[in-house]
Every structure is written in structure tokens, then in C-alpha cells.
Amino acid sequence: MGELRLMKGNEALAEAAIRAGVDAYYGYPITPQSEVMEYLMAANPIKTTGMVVLQAESEVASINMVYGAAGAGKMAMTSSSSPGISLMQEGISYIAGAELPCVTVNVVRGGPGLGTIQPSQADYFQTVKGGGHGDYHLITLAPASVQEMADFLKLAFELAFKYRNPAMILSDGVIGQMMEKVELFDPIPRRTDEFIKETCPWATTGRKKGTPHRIITSLNLVASVQEAFNKKLVDKYTKIKENEVRCELINCDDAEYIIVAYGSSARTSMKAVDLARAKGIKAGLLRPQTLWPFPEKQIQQLAKTAKGFLSVEMSAGQMVEDVKLAVNGTVPVEHFGRMGGMIASPGEILQALENFINKK
Amino acid sequence: MAEENNVNDIIKEENCVFKKTRLLTDKPLSFCPGCGHGVIHRITAEAIEELGIEEETIGIAPVGCAVLAYEFFDIDMQEAAHGRAPALATGIKRVYPNKYVFTYQGDGDLAAIGTAETIHSCNRGENILIIFVNNGIYGMTGGQMAPTTLEGAKTATCPYGRDTSTMGYPLRITEIISQLPGVRFVTRQSVHTPAAVRKAKAAIKKAFQYQSEGKQGTCFIEIVSNCNSGWKMTPSQANKWMEENTFKYYEPGDIKDDFKLLKDVVKK
Numbered sequence: 001m002g003e004l005r006l007m008k009g010n011e012a013l014a015e016a017a018i019r020a021g022v023d024a025y026y027g028y029p030i031t032p033q034s035e036v037m038e039y040l041m042a043a044n045p046i047k048t049t050g051m052v053v054l055q056a057e058s059e060v061a062s063i064n065m066v067y068g069a070a071g072a073g074k075m076a077m078t079s080s081s082s083p084g085i086s087l088m089q090e091g092i093s094y095i096a097g098a099e100l101p102c103v104t105v106n107v108v109r110g111g112p113g114l115g116t117i118q119p120s121q122a123d124y125f126q127t128v129k130g131g132g133h134g135d136y137h138l139i140t141l142a143p144a145s146v147q148e149m150a151d152f153l154k155l156a157f158e159l160a161f162k163y164r165n166p167a168m169i170l171s172d173g174v175i176g177q178m179m180e181k182v183e184l185f186d187p188i189p190r191r192t193d194e195f196i197k198e199t200c201p202w203a204t205t206g207r208k209k210g211t212p213h214r215i216i217t218s219l220n221l222v223a224s225v226q227e228a229f230n231k232k233l234v235d236k237y238t239k240i241k242e243n244e245v246r247c248e249l250i251n252c253d254d255a256e257y258i259i260v261a262y263g264s265s266a267r268t269s270m271k272a273v274d275l276a277r278a279k280g281i282k283a284g285l286l287r288p289q290t291l292w293p294f295p296e297k298q299i300q301q302l303a304k305t306a307k308g309f310l311s312v313e314m315s316a317g318q319m320v321e322d323v324k325l326a327v328n329g330t331v332p333v334e335h336f337g338r339m340g341g342m343i344a345s346p347g348e349i350l351q352a353l354e355n356f357i358n359k360k
Numbered sequence: 361m362a363e364e365n366n367v368n369d370i371i372k373e374e375n376c377v378f379k380k381t382r383l384l385t386d387k388p389l390s391f392c393p394g395c396g397h398g399v400i401h402r403i404t405a406e407a408i409e410e411l412g413i414e415e416e417t418i419g420i421a422p423v424g425c426a427v428l429a430y431e432f433f434d435i436d437m438q439e440a441a442h443g444r445a446p447a448l449a450t451g452i453k454r455v456y457p458n459k460y461v462f463t464y465q466g467d468g469d470l471a472a473i474g475t476a477e478t479i480h481s482c483n484r485g486e487n488i489l490i491i492f493v494n495n496g497i498y499g500m501t502g503g504q505m506a507p508t509t510l511e512g513a514k515t516a517t518c519p520y521g522r523d524t525s526t527m528g529y530p531l532r533i534t535e536i537i538s539q540l541p542g543v544r545f546v547t548r549q550s551v552h553t554p555a556a557v558r559k560a561k562a563a564i565k566k567a568f569q570y571q572s573e574g575k576q577g578t579c580f581i582e583i584v585s586n587c588n589s590g591w592k593m594t595p596s597q598a599n600k601w602m603e604e605n606t607f608k609y610y611e612p613g614d615i616k617d618d619f620k621l622l623k624d625v626v627k628k
Binding site: 023024026052054056057058060061062064065066067068069070071072074076090091094098204205206207208209213214215216217218219 | 417430436449450459
């Protein structure tokens with residue numbers, strides 16, 4: 001059994017970064033995720049694992065520092081919250097275009113604009129539908145516990161390097177700030193420069209004489225070349241969709257009504273499912289752990305027997321669109337959510353579910 | 361009549377007086393004839409070759425006329441978003457402190473959209489080399505006003521001349537940079553005469569050598585250059601105009617060395 005600790009989600013993520021052998025964290029403070037860099041600065045891992053921790057002048061600089069280090073084959077990451085992630089979108093698009101493996105973490109707060117500093121899930125569209133310019137996807141993991149804040153950090157890097165694709169951990173202010181028991185995985189040594197040269201032949205680590213130089217770029221001036229590259233990306237995304245969908249099904253075997261919820265909304269929805277079951281409603285919960293790729297097939301499978309789906313999110317209704325696409329009109333799909341930093345209680349979710357059922 | 365020379369008898373190693381550095385690829389340069397970028401590419405590549413550091417050097421290309429620098433330098437290169445090259449360089453240098461890292465940027469890239477990245481990487485004293493090519497115009501997008509465009513100079517976006525009352529003043533960012541304690545070496549060079557080319561190359565070489573000493577400190581080399589097509593002049597006219605006008609505002613010469621200012625950079 002790994003080491004047990006009581007930690008905030010943000011702290012667990014930071015500790016996991018050191019333990020996962022991450023080479024560099026470049027960041028900029030923003031509520032509600034500043035604990036990530038504070039924890040890393042206090043841990044001072046340059047003295048132990050050699051991990052670099054640097055406070056940049058902006059989120060724009062942070063993501064571009066990540067670009068540089070990732071382009072040289074290193075495990076690099078940044079974290080921020082909604083307004084800061086908006087600033088990073090340019091860099092994220094370039095990283096997707098240059099096919100660089102890295103991890104960004106968004107501990108989402110209410111928006112638009114400066115919004116609130118309280119929890120929200122209103123950045124779903126930005127994360128899974130683009131955010132930056134151009135056709136691209138981020139592998140998106142949605143932790144629903146402090147445990148998953150730690151575990152998904154490691155998983156995000158594994159997937160990012162497996163596919164040479166940026167990964168995003170889409171968390172929220174609840175998961176980042178709340179404290180829970182977490183079992184930490186054992187530390188993994190940082191990858192050696194030799195290992196990077198062997199496993200990342202594309203990385204700009206310095207051209208050896210007699211070998212072609214490596215170029216990290218997202219620029220293709222010829223349209224047909226760009227289209228061929230776009231097709232290559234589409235092929236990669238298809239492979240990721242086939243292989244990397246992760247979700248948790250709770251009480252879904254005999255469920256007539258399925259709540260679809262991720263992150264902290266999944267935690268409150270779990271309780272709502274229990275309350276519904278106690279009232280004799282056959283409710284279940286589908287909790288996507290990957291938001292992109294989205295668990296379409298799992299939803300389609302459930303739609304064969306379920307009578308309806310309720311998407312519960314802290315937003316005006318974003319993921320509900322993907323649930324509708326998956327269900328494809330076979331059964332009713334509705335959204336329930338609070339916004340602006342307000343968190344729906346299990347009782348409110350149960351009420352929304354009952355309203356949904358009675359409407360039919 | 362003298363016996364005709366066979367050209368193949370002349371092309372011999374011992375007769376070679378000049379050859380292209382092997383650290384430039386054979387790809388034809390995309391710069392306009394007469395532009396300084398080609399020479400600046402060459403002397404940068406020559407400096408790296410002569411120092412024997414090509415296997416340990418990573419360069420960052422900008423957005424602007426030199427966007428394709430990564431196709432011309434035969435070393436490992438990364439292409440940055442507009443203005444972000446010093447952030448990429450920081451990201452690389454911090455995880456590979458023993459590598460040589462340089463950026464190659466124009467005036468719009470470095471002194472307008474990338475001002476924050478420029479100032480802060482220099483202020484942290486990142487142990488990198490920034491090569492800043494200042495020709496006072498946005499060449500690639502078709503000749504618009506740059507932060508360094510001289511007062512009164514006409515461009516596509518200041519067709520009646522740069523009016524400082526509404527468009528601000530030409531930015532001497534190099535003088536600003538020189539005042540940051542983290543910066544080790546600052547110089548302003550040009551490549552419009554053979555003598556100037558030699559001096560500019562010596563400065564680039566010196567900056568790379570500084571990087572190897574492990575002493576933290578940014579090296580910043582501005583190269584004042586021309587843009588004959590953007591300035592609507594012949595190459596020789598452009599160089600003459602540069603000497604007569606640009607050099608008055610952007611004075612060539614060393615500004616800072618080994619962390620010590622060599623001249624008064626605060627203009628009255």
C-alpha cells in the first residue's frame with residue numbers, strides 16, 4: 001500500500017507531479033489553484049528529483065515554457081484556473097499543432113470574465129471543443145476525488161507521451177480545495193537524457209553530426225501539406241477515441257434514469273442516486289473520467305434500456321450536448337445545473353430528476 | 361591568346377576562399393535580395409560551427425520574416441508563437457542548463473507582442489542568447505509600422521509618417537534591457553558592410569561563449585538591419601539610409617558587458 005495522506009486536491013496533484021518524475025512545472029498564481037505552485041516551491045524538488053519549478057510572468061509565458069521543454073522531450077506541465085487557461089489557449093493550440101506531450105491542469109472557477117473564484121464546470125466547451133484555434137483535441141481527464149487528482153496526473157503524462165498529444169486535467173474548485181485521504185503512488189525516477197533521446201527521437205535535444213535536424217513547429221505553408229497533417233491528427237484522435245475512453249458506472253445495471261456527471265458534480269450526484277433509490281426510483285450514475293474521448297458507446301449502450309438521461313453540471317448546460325449526440329434522440333436528455341460558483345445539493349439534483357421523470 | 365582554363369581545374373579545396381557553413385541547409389533562403397537576414401543567419405551558423413557546439417545547441421525561430429529560420433539552420437530548432445521565443449528558450453534552458461539556447465527574433469516579435477517575455481526572461485537572467493533583428497518595419501505582413509519605426513517614417517499603417525503624438529515613440533528596447541541586472545552582455549551591431557559583419561559575428565560568438573561559462577546572465581544582441589523592399593529602396597540605398605537615419609537613433613556599439621553598463625543609456 002502506498003503512503004496515505006490527508007491532502008487538498010491541489011496539493012495531491014503537486015505531490016503526484018514530483019512522484020511521477022515530472023521535469024518542469026511552469027506556472028502563474030491564480031485562485032483556486034495557487035496551492036499547486038506553493039506546494040511545489042515549498043517541496044523544492046530541484047534538490048531531490050531535480051524537477052524545475054518556475055513562477056513565470058504570465059500564463060502566456062507559462063504555457064510557452066511548457067512548449068519549449070516538451071519540445072525537448074521533457075515532462076513539462078502547468079496549472080491554472082479558468083481566466084488563466086483562456087490566456088493559454090494560443091499556446092495550447094500551437095502545442096497541439098506541434099504534437100507535443102504535456103499536461104495542463106484547469107481547476108475551474110465561475111465565468112465568463114473574471115467571474116467568481118468559486119467552483120464551476122463552465123470550461124467544458126473550451127476544453128473538449130477546441131478553446132484555441134484549429135482542429136485539435138486535448139486528452140481530457142476529469143478527476144472526481146483528491147485520489148484522482150494524484151492518479152490522473154500520472155495517467156495524463158502517460159497518455160500524452162503515448163500519443164504525442166497535450167492532455168488536460170479538467171478539475172474544479174471543489175476537487176482542488178477539498179481535503180480527502182489519498183494513497184500516493186511510489187516515486188518514479190525522472191527519465192534520463194539518454195532515455196529521452198531513445199524514446200523521443202523527435203525531441204530537440206541537439207542534433208548529432210550526420211543525423212537530420214529536428215524541427216518542432218506547427219507551421220505548414222502549403223495547404224495540401226497542412227491538410228495531410230490534419231488527416232494525420234484525425235487518425236490519431238480516432239485511435240485515442242477507440243482506446244482511451246474511461247468512465248465509471250454506478251447502479252446502472254437496472255437503471256431506468258441515468259445521471260451523467262463528472263468531477264465534483266459526480267460526487268453530489270452519487271448521493272442523489274442513493275436518495276432516488278431509497279424512494280424507489282431506479283437511478284444510476286455514469287461518470288466520465290475522460291471527457292475527451294467521451295464515453296459515447298457506454299451511453300449508447302445504456303440508452304437501449306434507459307428511459308432518460310439527466311446531465312448534471314455546474315454550467316448552463318455544456319456536456320449535455322455530447323450526451324444528446326450519443327443518445328441521438330432515442331430517449332429524452334435534459335440538463336440540470338447551478339452556475340456562478342453555486343453547487344447543487346443532492347436534494348436539488350433529486351428534485352430535478354423527479355421533475356424530469358414526471359414531465360415525461 | 362592565353363590557354364583557356366578548365367573550370368574543373370579551378371574548383372579545388374586549396375583554391376577555396378569562401379564556403380557556406382555546413383550549419384546552413386541547402387534550402388534557398390526566403391528573404392528578399394538585399395535583406396540583412398541571410399547574412400545574420402550565416403554568421404550565427406558560422407559562430408556555432410566554429411565553436412563546435414552544434415550538437416548542444418537549440419534555436420528558437422520567431423514569427424515574422426525569419427519564421428522559417430528552422431528550415432535554414434541545420435541544427436535542432438523550435439518554432440515559437442509570435443513573441444514567445446524567450447519563453448520557449450527559458451523552458452528549454454531550465455531543463456537543459458548545459459545546452460546552448462538562442463532565440464532569433466524581429467522587432468515586432470520581440471519589442472511589441474513579445475515585450476513581456478523579452479523583459480522577464482532578461483530580468484530573470486536566463487542564460488540564453490537573444491538575437492534581435494531590428495529593421496523598423498513588419499516585413500512579412502507587407503510593411504506595417506513596427507515598435508521601432510522611426511519618427512516620421514512612412515509605412516503601410518502610418519502612410520503619412522509615424523506621428524509620435526498618436527503612435528508613440530520608436531522603442532529603444534535594447535537600452536531598457538541593458539538596465540536589467542540579470543543581463544550580462546548587450547550590444548548593437550549591423551551587417552551592412554564587411555567590417556560590420558565581422559564585428560557582429562564576433563559578438564555572437566562571444567555571447568555563445570559566455571553561455572558556456574555557467575555564469576547566469578542573458579546576452580542580448582540587437583542587429584540593426586534594412587528592409588529594402590519594405591522601405592521601397594534599392595539594397596544600397598537602404599543601407600545608406602540606415603547609416604544616415606537609423607544609426608542616429610539606434611547607435612551601434614557595445615552597451616553592456618559582463619554586467620557593467622558601458623554608456624549612459626538614459627537619453628535626455
